[in-house]
Amino acid sequence: MASDRKAAEVELGAFDEPQKELSTDDEADMRRMSKSQEFTESHEKAFNEVQRLTFSFSTTATAIANGQTGGLIIMFLVDWFGLLFVVLSLAEMSSIAPTAGGQYHWASESAPASMQKLISYMVGWLSSLAWLCGVASGIFISGLTYQGLIVINDADYVPQAYQAWLLGVMIITLGVLINTVLARWLPWLEGMIFVLFALVFLAQVVVLWVLAPRLTAGQSAIMFLIVGKQKMQRTRIQQRTKLTESSDATAHMAKETKHAAVSIPRAMIASYLVNGGLAFIMLVTYCFVLVDYDKALDSPVGLVGLPFIQVFVSATSSVGGATTLIAFTCTLQCLGLVNWMAAAARQIFAFARDRGFPFRHWITKMDAAGTYPVNSLLFVWALVVLITLIALGSTVAFDAITSLQILSLMFTYLVTLGCIIWRRLFGAPLAPGPWSLGRAGLPINIVAVLYCIYLVIFLPWPQDVPVTAQSFNWASVMFVGIMLLSALYYVAWARKVYKGPVVYVHSRGE
Numbered sequence: 001m002a003s004d005r006k007a008a009e010v011e012l013g014a015f016d017e018p019q020k021e022l023s024t025d026d027e028a029d030m031r032r033m034s035k036s037q038e039f040t041e042s043h044e045k046a047f048n049e050v051q052r053l054t055f056s057f058s059t060t061a062t063a064i065a066n067g068q069t070g071g072l073i074i075m076f077l078v079d080w081f082g083l084l085f086v087v088l089s090l091a092e093m094s095s096i097a098p099t100a101g102g103q104y105h106w107a108s109e110s111a112p113a114s115m116q117k118l119i120s121y122m123v124g125w126l127s128s129l130a131w132l133c134g135v136a137s138g139i140f141i142s143g144l145t146y147q148g149l150i151v152i153n154d155a156d157y158v159p160q161a162y163q164a165w166l167l168g169v170m171i172i173t174l175g176v177l178i179n180t181v182l183a184r185w186l187p188w189l190e191g192m193i194f195v196l197f198a199l200v201f202l203a204q205v206v207v208l209w210v211l212a213p214r215l216t217a218g219q220s221a222i223m224f225l226i227v228g229k230q231k232m233q234r235t236r237i238q239q240r241t242k243l244t245e246s247s248d249a250t251a252h253m254a255k256e257t258k259h260a261a262v263s264i265p266r267a268m269i270a271s272y273l274v275n276g277g278l279a280f281i282m283l284v285t286y287c288f289v290l291v292d293y294d295k296a297l298d299s300p301v302g303l304v305g306l307p308f309i310q311v312f313v314s315a316t317s318s319v320g321g322a323t324t325l326i327a328f329t330c331t332l333q334c335l336g337l338v339n340w341m342a343a344a345a346r347q348i349f350a351f352a353r354d355r356g357f358p359f360r361h362w363i364t365k366m367d368a369a370g371t372y373p374v375n376s377l378l379f380v381w382a383l384v385v386l387i388t389l390i391a392l393g394s395t396v397a398f399d400a401i402t403s404l405q406i407l408s409l410m411f412t413y414l415v416t417l418g419c420i421i422w423r424r425l426f427g428a429p430l431a432p433g434p435w436s437l438g439r440a441g442l443p444i445n446i447v448a449v450l451y452c453i454y455l456v457i458f459l460p461w462p463q464d465v466p467v468t469a470q471s472f473n474w475a476s477v478m479f480v481g482i483m484l485l486s487a488l489y490y491v492a493w494a495r496k497v498y499k500g501p502v503v504y505v506h507s508r509g510e
Contacts (some may be wrong), residue, residue, distance in 0.1 A: 018289045082451040090413070096430060103413070105124045133405035151300050190339075204282075207321075250343075404479055461473060
C-alpha cells in the first residue's frame with residue numbers, strides 16, 4: 001500500500017505547492033489525504049449561509065406546487081427526523097476527511113480493502129450523476145416558475161416546454177459566468193443574498209398571514225385530514241428528501257473553507273436544521289391559506305403545475321404584488337443554483353482528478369489564478385443542458401430526472417454509511433476527527449442506513465395507479481442505464497488507472 005501511495009503521489013503531483021496559505025489543521029488534513037489546495041477561498045462561510053437559506057425556497061416551491069398539504073406535512077416531519085441521522089453521519093465523515101470528493105472518498109477509506117476500488121468508483125459516478133440531475137431539475141423548476149409569472153400577467157400567453165428550457169439555459173449560463181468572471185466577488189454577492197433571503201422570506205410569510213383569506217383552526221384540521229388522506233400515499237418522496245442536498249453541497253466546498261474539519265460539519269447540521277425549520281414554517285402557512293384548493297389547481301397557472309402562484313395572487317388581490325414576491329423567489333432560486341453548480345463542478349473535478357472520469361486532464365484544468373475549476377464548470381454546463389432536453393418531452397421525463405437525482409444520492413449515502421458501519425465493526429478504528437459523534441456514532445449510522453434502505457426501495461415506485469407509460473417512474477430504468485455505462489467504462493479503461501482515494505491517504509501523524 002505504501003509503495004502504491006508513493007507512486008500515486010509522484011504521478012498526481014499530490015504535494016504541489018498550494019495556491020494559498022493554509023491554516024495548520026487544514027494543511028494537516030490535505031497532507032493526510034495527499035491532496036493540494038487547488039482552490040483559493042472564494043466562498044468560505046458565505047457559501048454555507050446562502051446554500052442553506054436559498055434552498056428552503058426551492059424546497060417549499062416544489063412541495064406546495066403539488067397542493068399536498070396534509071400528507072406532505074406529516075411525511076415531511078417523518079423524513080426530517082429520519083434524514084437527520086444521515087446528515088449527522090455524513091458530518092462526522094466530513095470532519096475525518098474534509099474533501100471535495102465527499103461520499104466516494106469516504107467510501108474508499110471505509111470499505112474493505114479488496115472492494116474499496118470498485119465501491120468508491122461506483123459511488124463517485126452516482127454522486128456526480130446526482131449533482132448533475134440536481135442542477136438540471138433546479139434550473140428547469142426556476143424556468144417554469146418564470147413562465148408562471150408570464151402566465152398571470154398575460155392572459156393570451158400559452159406556455160411551451162421549450163421556453164422553460166431556454167429560460168433554464170439562460171439561468172445556468174448566468175451561473176457559469178458568476179462562478180468564473182465574478183468569482184472573486186462571490187463572498188460579497190453571497191452576503192447580499194443572505195440579507196435578501198431574510199427579507200423576502202419574512203415578507204412572504206407576513207403577507208400570507210396578514211392579507212390572505214385563512215381557514216380557521218378547525219377548518220384547517222378538516223382540510224388537513226381530507227387532503228392528507230387523499231395524498232398521503234402519493235406524496236412525492238423525492239421532494240421531501242431534498243432536505244439533505246444543501247448539507248451535501250456544503251461538504252463538497254471543504255477545500256475552500258478555513259478550519260474545514262470543524263466548520264464544515266457544523267455548517268452541514270445547521271443547514272439541515274435551518275432548511276427544515278424554514279420549510280416547515282412555509283408549509284404550515286400555506287396549509288392555512290389554501291382556502292380553495294380546486295380553484296388554485298384549476299387556475300391558468302395551476303394548470304402548468306404552479307398553483308402556489310395563484311395562492312399569492314389571491315392573497316394580495318394584486319397580480320403586480322404576487323409577481324413581485326414570486327420574482328424575488330425566482331431570483332433567489334437562480335442565485336442558489338450558482339452555488340449548486342459550484343458544488344457539482346468540484347465533485348466532478350475531484351473524481352476526475354482521481355481518474356474516475358474520462359478526459360481527466362481537461363476536466364481538472366484550473367484558471368490561471370487557481371480560483372475555480374473552469375473546465376469542470378463548462379463540463380457541468382454542457383451536460384446539464386443536454387439532460388434538461390429530456391424534459392421537453394413531458395413532465396413525466398422531468399419527474400424522472402428529479403427522482404433519478406434523489407435515488408442516486410440516497411444510494412451513495414446507503415453504500416457509504418454501510419462501509420462506515422463495516423469499518424466500525426470489523427476494520428481498523430476510524431481516523432479521529434475534531435468533530436465526532438463519539439459512542440453514538442454506530443447507532444446513528446445504523447438508523448441512517450435503515451432509513452436509506454426504506455428510501456431506496458420506495459423512490460423508484462410509480463407515483464400513481466394504475467401504472468401507465470405516463471405514470472411509470474422511469475428513474476429506475478435510467479439508473480440502471482447509467483450504472484451499465486459506468487461499468488463499461490470501468491472494464492474498458494478505469495480499472496487500469498483508478499485506484500481509489502484511500503491509496504493516497506496517510507494515517508494521522510504520518
